[in-house]
Structures are given as structure tokens and as C-alpha cells.
Amino acid sequence: MLSYKHAFHAGNHADVIKHLGWIAVIDYLCKKNKPFTLFDTHAGAGQYSLDDEQASKNSEYESGIARLVDTAMAEPLVEKYLTLCGEFYQQHYYPGSPVIAATLLRDNDQLHVMELHPAEIPKLQASLKGLARGQVHIHHRDGLEGLNALAPPSPVRGAVLIDPPYELLSEYQSVTDTVNAILKKWAQAQIVIWYPLLSARAGQKSGCSERMVEALTESGKTAFTAELHVADNSSDTGMYGSGLLFINPSWQLDTQLTDALNAIAPALGDNIKVSVTWRKRESA
Template sequence: MLAYRHAFHAGNHADVLKHLVLTRVLRYMCEKDKPFTLIDTHAGAGGYSVEGRYAQKKGEYGEGIAKLYDRQDLPAPLADYVDLVRAFNPDGQLRQYPGSPAIANLLLRETDRLRAYELHSTDHRILASYLESRPQTQVRDTDGFAAIRAELPSPTRRAALLMDPSYEIKSDYAKVLAALREALERAADTVIMIWYPQLQLLESTQMLPRLKASADAMAKKGWLHARLTVAQADERGFGMLGSGMLVVNPPFTLHDELAECLPLLVERLGQYDGANYVLEQKVA
């Protein structure tokens, strides 16, 4: 787990979906005058060079954000996300990709609280330096799953929680489910965003139905699920086919915004003829 570096994957198709959803949720929450708290359980380094040796090793950003960066014909929600990436690149060239804490830093107001957790020592150090001047912010090198008990319920009452572990350790699947249940027990109206990889693994296929069942039983405002499938498994059945986001207590605007964007993401990011998306919602 501590060996995982998101820099290898920054700006790929999974980041596009995850950060599109994050952007829409934060935009919605910022519409109200009252401050809120964003809890990021696996925050990473905050930003990543797509010109560096990590990103260049696999070049995953080339099949992700690079396919959208120069487009001028994007639906408004998608264009808003891409504009944030451009804002992270002041010279106009795609050189850096913002992680979730950087997107939060671009969108959150001074009165909004940010709680970022990252266990990797190097990434934690980079993130702490990046966010050191932001008010109402704490960056901690402790377990983000375990932090839910300390963070919820939030003193701001309004809260959003982002969980996107690497899932390189199979126990992460069970931890995400336990964390969802604990978060809803402590604050049933928290907006919870869970990213997951689409893999041909038992743990991966079992987790989503279990997350939905917990949301059905405990969440105040139901759930929304979006999945983007872009690739085929290799001949041995390995490889990440795509990824998904489960949003518990989603903004009522999110479904229609994603419905605008997902067909175009399939068209732009799909790597085979069978590329597709899923968008489903259950209202409590």
C-alpha cells in the first residue's frame, strides 16, 4: 500500500471520471452560503507532472485528459472540469495534472474545511507543502479510513467524503464498505463519493452491490452510480477495464450533468468498439 504512487496513473480515464464527479459535487455544495467539510481519505500528492518519468512510463494521461484538454466542444459540466485542469497549467500546455486536493483547493471557499489524509511519506510531504497556506485545512499522515470517526459528524454539519484507495491490497474493498457504513451511521446525510476500479476480480464485482445495499438501508437521499468502461481485459483476463463512482446522497443535479458527459467520454476515451457507460440512480 505504501509503495503505491498515483503519479504513474495521473490524468488517466479513471481520474477523468472521478474528478468530473468531484467537481460537480463541490460546485453544488458551494452554491449554499453555509460552509462544509471535505474529507479526502487517500489524497495523494495534490498534483502530478505528466512530463515526469512516472507519468511517462505508461503514458496513461494520453488516453485520458489529453483527449479532452484542447477540445472546445465539451458539454458544460465536462468543460468546467477541463478548465480546472487548464487553470493548473498557467502556460496553457498540459504539463501538470491536479489531484483531488488540488481540485478542492481551486473550488473550496476560505470558510470551507479540507481534511486530507495520505500515508505515503513523500506524497504527504508534497501535499502538506502545497496546502500549507490554505485556511481551514489539515493534512495528516494517518489512515484515512480510521479518520472517519474523528471527522464525522462535522462541526460544519454539511460534509462530503471522498474515498479512492488504490485497491492494490484486497482488504481495501472490505475497508471501503465498512467506512461507508460508519460514515452513514455517524452522519446519514454526508455526500459520499467512492471510486472503484473495474476489474475481473471477485472482490471488485462483489463490492458494488454491497455498497448499494448499505446505501439503501442507511442513506437519506439514495445513491447514484456511474461507470465508464473503456478497455478489454488481456488474454489472461487481467487489466483495468474502466472505473466507477458511487455517490451516496448525491446532488439532485448530478444525474443530468453526467448524462450529458458520459456518451462523449465513451466516444473520446473508449479504446475498443464495445466501450460503454452505465448511469443509474435510486432516490430514497
């Protein structure tokens, strides 16, 4: 959707869980001395000033990264996330997923970032300029279409982040169709899908994420979800949290996310609930 701007939501609770998960996936890929390819299907502007009109309209970062950045966290994944974000937050910026990935890239790795909104492309180019050691490719195109066109990549080892705005009902089915198509030709891909958790107030969209997760659970060899609930699922809540579906997750990623989410929950608020749930385990 060309009307969507992520700047309004930069650094909120949804970004926190999404970026913790994305860092964990990339960190695991970096443990082997083999190159990898990353895809980010909805890249946005790359980084966001927390002082600009869009980010400060609702100041959503105040209930997310702002509650964590000055907190001492011994948990390794959270510490890495806060160290990376802290460098930007000191200048009152928040790094988006393309900048996070580019920062972690090594010399022989590849990163493909895709964004359809024409106004975001110059910002994305500026955000990524001179940042990465590996090869960064910026695509002005629909992210799901671009992913389908470029998979399987070279190098074939790698991961995908899919996080559309879900402004249209059709986006849930588009994600499902794309993931199924990708896994038919790139079976070993690690795929991370962010999704909103919406109450009855969202109307037709309520329950769509849950149905999408259910439909995609069988697509890979293994799958689990990690969710962060910031409010009760009551009829007037709207978005009460968000989650990540990991398809073909790396070894011990579930443990990492469990430890990380449990570590940040007290700092985010009194009513925060976290869960990590296996949806499909590999057959014995």
C-alpha cells in the same frame, strides 16, 4: 498500502470520471451561501508532473486528460473540469483531487486531506501551500480511520471522497465498514466512492467492486452509480473501466454526470461506454 503511488496513473480515464464527479459535488455545495466540510481520504501528492519517471512510465494520461484538454466542450461540467485542469496541463502537471477541492474552496469552507505514505506528505504540503482560501488540514494518517475519527465535522454540511488503491482484498470491506459507521453519525453526508472494474484476469479481486457497491447501496437514503468502460470485460483485459458510487447525491447530479460522460466519450475513444444507474431512490 505504502507501496502505491498515484503518480503512475495521474490523468488517466479513472481520474477523469473521478474528478468530474468530485467537481460536480463541490459545485453544488458552493451554490448555497453556507459553509461546508470536505474529506479526501486518499490524498496522494496533490498534483503530479506528467514528465517525471512515474507518470511517464506508462503515460496513462495520454488516454485520459490528454484527449480532452484541447477539445472544445460546451457541456458545463466538462468545461469547468477542463478549465481547471488546463491551467496545470499547460505546465505539464495534472491536479489531484486535493488540489481540485482546494481550488474550489471558499473562505469559510473546510478541507481535510489524509495520506498515509510518508513520502507523499511533503509533496502534498507543497501542492496545497497558499492555494486555498478556506481552511485546509493535512493529516498524515490512514484515511478511513481519520474520517471515522473526525466525523461528524463542523460545519456538518459536506461531502467525502473515498478512492483507495484496492491493492488488498481487505480494502473493499474496510470501505464498506467505514461508510456504514460514518452514516450512523453523519447521516446527511454526501459520499463518493471510486472503484475499479476488473475482469477475470484480476483473480480474487474480480467482482469485488460490484459486491461492495451492492452492499453499500442500502446505506444511504439514495444512491446511484456512474461508470466509464474503456475496454470490453474480457478475461485478459484487467481493469476495463471504473465507476463512482454516490450515496446521498445532490439534486440532479445524475443528470450532470450523464451529460458530462456522454460529452467526453467520443473524445476518449471508439469503444467507450458510459452508464448512470440509480441503485436506490428515496421512498415516496
